[in-house]
Amino acid sequence: MKKKVLGLLLAATMSIGMLAGCGGSGSADTSASTDTAATTEEAAPAADTSSEEAAPAAAASGEGKTYALVTKSAGNAFMELLGQGFKEAVEASGGTAIIKDPASATADAQISEISSLISQGVDSILVAANDENALQAVLQEASDAGIKILTVDSDVAANSRAVFVNQASTELIGQTLLDACYDIAGGEGQYAILSATSQATNQNAWIEAMKAAAEADSKYANLELVEVAYGDDEPQKSTDQTQALLEKYPDLKVICAPTTVGIAAAAKVLQDSGSSVKLTGLGLPSEMVEYIGEDDAHSCPYMYLWNMIDLGNLAGYTSVALVNGDLTGAVGDTYEAGSMGTFEVVDVNGATQVILGNPFKFDASNVQEWADKGM
Amino acid sequence: MAGKSGREISAVPEGGLKEKLLTWEGALILIFVAVNILGVIISPVYNATNVLREMPKYLAEAFMVFGMGYILVLGDIDISVGSIVCLSATMACFAGNAGLPFGVVVLVCVLTGLCCGMFNGLIATKFTELPTMIVTLGTQIVFRGIAEVSLGSGGSISMQNTEGLSLIAKKIGPFPISFFVLLIFAIVFITLLSKTTFGRKLYAIGSNQTAAKYAGINVQGSRFFCFSLLGFLSGVSALFLLSTLYGANTTTGNGFEMEVIAMCVFGGIATTGGKGNLIGGFIAAFIIFCLKIALGQRNINTQLILVIIGLMLIVSVVIPGLGSYFGAKKKSTTK
Numbered sequence: 001m002k003k004k005v006l007g008l009l010l011a012a013t014m015s016i017g018m019l020a021g022c023g024g025s026g027s028a029d030t031s032a033s034t035d036t037a038a039t040t041e042e043a044a045p046a047a048d049t050s051s052e053e054a055a056p057a058a059a060a061s062g063e064g065k066t067y068a069l070v071t072k073s074a075g076n077a078f079m080e081l082l083g084q085g086f087k088e089a090v091e092a093s094g095g096t097a098i099i100k101d102p103a104s105a106t107a108d109a110q111i112s113e114i115s116s117l118i119s120q121g122v123d124s125i126l127v128a129a130n131d132e133n134a135l136q137a138v139l140q141e142a143s144d145a146g147i148k149i150l151t152v153d154s155d156v157a158a159n160s161r162a163v164f165v166n167q168a169s170t171e172l173i174g175q176t177l178l179d180a181c182y183d184i185a186g187g188e189g190q191y192a193i194l195s196a197t198s199q200a201t202n203q204n205a206w207i208e209a210m211k212a213a214a215e216a217d218s219k220y221a222n223l224e225l226v227e228v229a230y231g232d233d234e235p236q237k238s239t240d241q242t243q244a245l246l247e248k249y250p251d252l253k254v255i256c257a258p259t260t261v262g263i264a265a266a267a268k269v270l271q272d273s274g275s276s277v278k279l280t281g282l283g284l285p286s287e288m289v290e291y292i293g294e295d296d297a298h299s300c301p302y303m304y305l306w307n308m309i310d311l312g313n314l315a316g317y318t319s320v321a322l323v324n325g326d327l328t329g330a331v332g333d334t335y336e337a338g339s340m341g342t343f344e345v346v347d348v349n350g351a352t353q354v355i356l357g358n359p360f361k362f363d364a365s366n367v368q369e370w371a372d373k374g375m
Numbered sequence: 376m377a378g379k380s381g382r383e384i385s386a387v388p389e390g391g392l393k394e395k396l397l398t399w400e401g402a403l404i405l406i407f408v409a410v411n412i413l414g415v416i417i418s419p420v421y422n423a424t425n426v427l428r429e430m431p432k433y434l435a436e437a438f439m440v441f442g443m444g445y446i447l448v449l450g451d452i453d454i455s456v457g458s459i460v461c462l463s464a465t466m467a468c469f470a471g472n473a474g475l476p477f478g479v480v481v482l483v484c485v486l487t488g489l490c491c492g493m494f495n496g497l498i499a500t501k502f503t504e505l506p507t508m509i510v511t512l513g514t515q516i517v518f519r520g521i522a523e524v525s526l527g528s529g530g531s532i533s534m535q536n537t538e539g540l541s542l543i544a545k546k547i548g549p550f551p552i553s554f555f556v557l558l559i560f561a562i563v564f565i566t567l568l569s570k571t572t573f574g575r576k577l578y579a580i581g582s583n584q585t586a587a588k589y590a591g592i593n594v595q596g597s598r599f600f601c602f603s604l605l606g607f608l609s610g611v612s613a614l615f616l617l618s619t620l621y622g623a624n625t626t627t628g629n630g631f632e633m634e635v636i637a638m639c640v641f642g643g644i645a646t647t648g649g650k651g652n653l654i655g656g657f658i659a660a661f662i663i664f665c666l667k668i669a670l671g672q673r674n675i676n677t678q679l680i681l682v683i684i685g686l687m688l689i690v691s692v693v694i695p696g697l698g699s700y701f702g703a704k705k706k707s708t709t710k
Contacts, residue, residue: 074678103677106626111432111619116671119425133533133622137544198530199624 062095062320066122069315070113072130072154074101076233077284078260078308079128081375082153085312086126086319092338093320098122105197105233107134114138117147124148124319126165129156132201136160148322150329152315154202158351162322162329165315166353167306170202173258173282174209176304176359180280181223181254184301188222189253192245194266194281196233196259206258226252231262238265246275257281263303267291270299279303285362285370292367302363308375311356314340318354399643403658410662414669421669424549429671431544431551433664435615438557439635440642440656441564442492442605446507447639448568449601450581450648455495455511456609456635458518460628463487463613465522468532468623477539484617485610491518492606496599503595515632523625533622544618553615560608565653577601581648637684638663641691 067090071079083099090097100117102109107130115138117125125147129135132155139149139160152165167173181191193210195203207228214220226249231238238261245252246269255270255277257263263283270279271291279291279300291300317337321327327335329352333345343354362370414421439456446453467484471477491514498510526532534540543552568574579587580594588594613628620627636646642659644651663684670680 074676098674100674101676103681104626104629106629107620107624108432108627108629109677112429112667112671113677115429115432116668116674119420119429119668119672120674121420130626131531131622131624133531134620134624136533137537137541137619137621197625199626 062090062093062323065095065124065320065323066098066120067095067124067126067316067319067323068098068100068117068120068122069126069152070100070102070110070117070128072102072128073105073109074103076101076105076261077287081284081308082128082312082315085309085314086316087312088309089313089316089338090320093317095123095320097316102130105130107131110135111138114142118142118145121145122147123323124150126315126319127151127156127161128153129201130154130197131199132156148319150315150318150322152311154200155351156201162352163318163327163345164351164353165311165318166348166355167311168357168359169348169353169355170205170209171213173206173304173359174211175213177206177256177258177281178210178213178220178223180302180304181256182220184278184280185223185253187219190224190226190249190251191254191256192226192249192252193228194238194241194245194255194257194259194262195228195230196262198230200233200259203258210256231257231259231265233259233261235261235265238262239269242266242269246273246277252277255279255281257283260284260287260305263300264288264291267299271297275299282359283362284308285367285375288362289367289371292362293364298364302361304359304361305375306356306358306360310340313338314343314354314356318343400652400655400658403642403655403662407658407662407665410665410669414665414672418669418672420672425672426665426668427549427551427554429668430664431553431615432619433667434551434553434557435612435619436631436634437638437657437660437664438560438608438612438615439605439631440638440660441560441653442601442608443635443639444642444644444651444653444656445564445568445577445601446605447636447644447646448577448581448648448651449598450584451499451507451598451601452636452646453495453511453602453605454508454632454636455491455515455518456605456612457628457631458515458522459488459491459606459609460613460616460631461623461625462491462518462522463610464617464620464623464627465525465532467613467617468534469525471534471536471539472532477536477542480539481614484614485607488610488613489603489607492603492609493599495606496602499602500595500599519625522623522627526623526625531622531624534617537621540618540621543615553618556611556615560611561653561657565657568653573597578649581650583649634663637688641688643691 069083069086071083087097087099100113102113110127110130114125118141125142127135129151135156139156143149149161150163150165151161153167155164185191193207195207214223227245229241229245231241242255242265245255255266257266257279258281260283263279263281264287266279267288270277280303282305283303284305288300288303291298292302294301314337317340318327321335322329327333329345331345331347331352334342337343345352345354443453463484466487467480470483471480495511495514499507545552547555568577576592576597579590579592580597584594638660639656640646642651642655644656666684667680
């Protein structure tokens with residue numbers, strides 16, 4: 001009896017070992033197609049750099065260097081495009097890209113990923129932060145290990161990173177979104193905001209900018225913000241929140257969703273129910289193509305976004321420049337971002353940033369074209 | 376069927392039971408060694424320095440294994456621990472930002488956990504007809520709700536004075552302080568469960584609550600104690616988690632309850648009660664941590680890591696079940 005149990009257990013141990021081993025090679029295969037992780041070949045140089053790191057090497061290009069990106073979470077189309085652009089730029093510079101997608105959109109999950117990257121001795125870590133403050137300790141640890149830290153899309157406290165690669169200035173996005181609401185509502189009436197999580201740094205900054213812009217000009221006086229709802233970037237919760245808004249505010253004219261998950265969920269709710277409430281915000285063309293149009297059959301007249309692939313590209317080139325030493329992150333620094341031209345570090349409210357450009361307007365005339373590009 | 380086999384095993388003479396448990400823990404040690412060998416094979420940077428450096432964030436979770444082990448041995452379950460961690464961490468941040476000394480912050484953190492645990496225990500023992508899964512599902516929502524309400528619209532708070540936190544995040548040699556604290560806790564709680572009459576009473580309650588009651592064991596008192604203990608340990612977890620997070624938000628501790636239960640079950644503690652040993656849960660925790668670290672260093676995508684750990688869990692539950700299945704078959708044929 002005892003022998004039998006022991007035998008079974010040994011078999012279990014072996015099978016688990018094999019299982020884990022299979023998982024390892026299996027994912028290395030899938031990573032090549034999904035771009036979610038480094039391939040087998042890429043992992044090897046990642047390890048080598050840890051030993052080189054001690055030497056103050058300053059190669060001219062990204063040759064032999066490893067640049068990492070920690071996204072907000074897996075399964076986010078927005079982040080996948082960012083990753084795609086990042087990978088392109090890094091590989092064009094001769095470097096190796098590692099892209100880590102945390103299992104959930106939390107700071108906790110990002111800490112584990114960053115911690116693992118420190119072990120691997122990467123040269124730079126680019127983070128789209130899930131929480132402004134919670135990453136401070138682990139980023140400090142990474143800095144101490146000689147790793148360059150930068151942020152993209154969603155920032156952390158300015159002293160935790162060298163530079164923030166911003167898609168467009170916060171004020172400009174706030175102003176643009178408010179103008180869209182004003183225009184669609186016809187200059188007066190109620191509007192609501194459907195955001196992501198209540199602690200998403202970028203969302204909160206844009207909402208604040210919208211409020212500030214509304215106060216700054218008396219022409220927005222008849223436009224009333226009734227509620228900021230949080231759909232947590234989950235399709236189901238965003239749907240529920242949209243329905244709740246419609247029930248609570250029968251006079252609602254416009255919903256503004258500055259998040260790609262939220263706007264897609266809200267667009268479906270509004271269009272399916274034939275509601276007269278209109279929608280605008282920030283959305284992905286590929287997800288919104290069937291909802292965009294001027295007539296009553298469509299829920300969203302127009303929306304905005306920036307080119308996420310470009311943003312990823314810029315973030316990739318910025319990573320390379322930081323590691324090379326072409327860029328220190330100080331205000332006024334300029335550097336070449338590959339084919340994208342020259343960029344300059346600017347100061348926005350005491351935080352150093354590189355700004356990609358203006359938000360881009362998607363309406364019925366161009367949304368199909370951009371959706372076909374895979375955006 | 377599981378309950379039945381659990382009862383059957385607890386009726387086996389002392390020697391047989393012990394032998395069986397010993398082999399499962401032996402297997403766990405083997406698996407632990409296997410995972411580490413695997414780590415070295417698949418990741419060129421899997422070494423003691425890096426593993427210990429990545430460990431603190433995971434270690435924080437391990438404190439709850441002891442309390443959860445006790446609860447599971449009793450045949451109960453507590454799925455509110457993630458929320459308790461969130462609430463404790465939040466309250467500690469408020470205390471810290473109010474300018475209270477760090478000693479008080481530690482007290483606030485741990486006492487918040489204890490109070491939550493006592494609240495769970497109170498409901499579970501006053502309304503014994505309610506399944507604890509449902510009770511703690513309710514408190515899970517309540518505790519996180521309180522944290523969310525106090526965090527307000529920002530949903531996030533950071534500790535302004537991180538001096539105290541960085542003190543407990545310090546290392547002695549290559550080992551983080553939390554590792555030593557965890558070891559001390561491990562020795563205390565493993566001894567308490569396996570070497571004292573109190574521990575034996577818990578097994579008795581888990582095997583057959585009614586019989587235990589008529590044998591003069593204070594069933595509800597013991598249950599209250601264990602729930603309070605788990606709350607307290609969740610507070611301790613929150614404290615060490617804070618030392619890596621420097622703050623709290625509405626998602627802090629999300630999903631911890633399931634991870635901790637997984638560690639216990641993988642360690643051989645049956646959710647049906649009266650069976651299992653904390654040593655198993657303790658080793659299982661480290662197996663899961665090391666596996667996560669190794670696969671993470673290999674840049675395997677996180678969903679796949681979860682799949683692997685899930686499969687391991689299923690295998691670990693099925694294997695002992697197979698043993699008793701064949702055992703029972705043999706018995707019936709010899710009859």
